[in-house]
Amino acid sequence: MIKELQVNSGNRNELIDVTSQVAEVAKGVLDGVITLFVPHTTAAITINEGADPDVKTDILRKLSELIPKNDGYEHAEGNSDSHLKSSLFGPSLQVIVENGRLVLGTWQSIYFCEFDGPRNRKLIIKY
Amino acid sequence: MIKELQVNSGNRNELIDVTSQVAEVAKGVLDGVITLFVPHTTAAITINEGADPDVKTDILRKLSELIPKNDGYEHAEGNSDSHLKSSLFGPSLQVIVENGRLVLGTWQSIYFCEFDGPRNRKLIIKY
Amino acid sequence: MIKELQVNSGNRNELIDVTSQVAEVAKGVLDGVITLFVPHTTAAITINEGADPDVKTDILRKLSELIPKNDGYEHAEGNSDSHLKSSLFGPSLQVIVENGRLVLGTWQSIYFCEFDGPRNRKLIIKY
Numbered sequence: 001m002i003k004e005l006q007v008n009s010g011n012r013n014e015l016i017d018v019t020s021q022v023a024e025v026a027k028g029v030l031d032g033v034i035t036l037f038v039p040h041t042t043a044a045i046t047i048n049e050g051a052d053p054d055v056k057t058d059i060l061r062k063l064s065e066l067i068p069k070n071d072g073y074e075h076a077e078g079n080s081d082s083h084l085k086s087s088l089f090g091p092s093l094q095v096i097v098e099n100g101r102l103v104l105g106t107w108q109s110i111y112f113c114e115f116d117g118p119r120n121r122k123l124i125i126k127y
Numbered sequence: 128m129i130k131e132l133q134v135n136s137g138n139r140n141e142l143i144d145v146t147s148q149v150a151e152v153a154k155g156v157l158d159g160v161i162t163l164f165v166p167h168t169t170a171a172i173t174i175n176e177g178a179d180p181d182v183k184t185d186i187l188r189k190l191s192e193l194i195p196k197n198d199g200y201e202h203a204e205g206n207s208d209s210h211l212k213s214s215l216f217g218p219s220l221q222v223i224v225e226n227g228r229l230v231l232g233t234w235q236s237i238y239f240c241e242f243d244g245p246r247n248r249k250l251i252i253k254y
Numbered sequence: 255m256i257k258e259l260q261v262n263s264g265n266r267n268e269l270i271d272v273t274s275q276v277a278e279v280a281k282g283v284l285d286g287v288i289t290l291f292v293p294h295t296t297a298a299i300t301i302n303e304g305a306d307p308d309v310k311t312d313i314l315r316k317l318s319e320l321i322p323k324n325d326g327y328e329h330a331e332g333n334s335d336s337h338l339k340s341s342l343f344g345p346s347l348q349v350i351v352e353n354g355r356l357v358l359g360t361w362q363s364i365y366f367c368e369f370d371g372p373r374n375r376k377l378i379i380k381y
Binding site: 002035037038039040041066067071073074075076077080081083084086087088090091092094122124126 | 160173174175176179181182184185186189190193215216217220221222223225230231232233234235
């Protein structure tokens with residue numbers, strides 16, 4: 001089965017917590033592995049700390065410092081930084097499900113990574 | 128089932144579009160998830176824009192600027208940069224298949240990432 | 255089936271070879287794909303060269319040079335570098351199994367990546 005989530009971002013760079021939406025889908029899976037897939041080339045999917053919002057701030061700030069928006073890129077759309085970030089974080093992720101519940105560590109949240117927003121995005125869940 | 132694709136690179140750093148070969152394998156899969164796996168330690172697999180070739184140029188140039196070929200590395204083979212790039216982009220990727228077709232976004236292409244070419248490489252597809 | 259491996263690190267940054275433990279689990283799988291999942295937000299999983307230990311040294315040194323421990327981060331725990339490294343290398347990985355054996359390239363080893371040790375960690379294997 002395939003489910004498409006709508007994810008709307010409000011900033012150019014943003015980590016959007018989608019854990020509860022993915023957990024909702026997991027309820028219908030007894031045991032197995034869910035595949036999360038981002039059908040965009042300037043966005044990604046990752047897992048990181050969900051407790052302190054400063055972690056998100058630090059991750060996005062340092063990443064943009066390493067890969068600045070303007071840096072003599074040839075691609076005319078002005079988002080080559082977004083494309084590189086997308087490949088570094090990656091478009092797909094696997095999450096394990098046990099008895100209808102996501103197998104995540106205590107501090108883990110699933111984040112849709114927006115690197116060229118604000119935009120209306122999709123996250124595809126295969127279960 | 129397992130299929131091995133032959134991928135031959137022509138440069139030290141190169142993103143090689145393998146979407147059509149993977150799509151060919153997907154035709155034999157009704158619905159499911161395909162695993163792409165790179166059995167090398169100086170290459171990787173990613174998904175990014177397939178329309179404007181400048182995106183590939185920018186990604187490879189910026190990545191090499193962050194991780195230069197020569198940087199006081201201890202590994203005597205002179206390809207520690209390639210090894211780090213390989214882990215950053217990653218050796219495996221999952222692609223969803225629906226009715227024998229790859230579920231990809233409009234702008235997405237699948238790229239074999241050469242980081243220490245030119246070499247003859249393999250891409251393993253498990254379906 | 256799910257198996258939890260115990261992984262204990264001895265340094266702040268460390269790549270710990272877990273290939274033999276994963277291969278042991280693979281013996282019980284005829285053919286398929288194993289999912290490796292790290293339930294931590296300052297650790298990751300990757301595949302890289304297992305032959306020359308200098309490769310591990312170079313990877314960890316260069317990565318820490320790009321993402322220093324102290325860099326004006328807001329997160330008060332002092333491990334924002336670890337969180338970013340964790341997302342760059344990634345929390346999950348797929349490995350193919352054929353006839354009970356891991357399908358790995360000649361030089362490939364599977365590494366648990368510690369980025370905020372020393373700690374007692376877990377690696378979850380779904381097979």
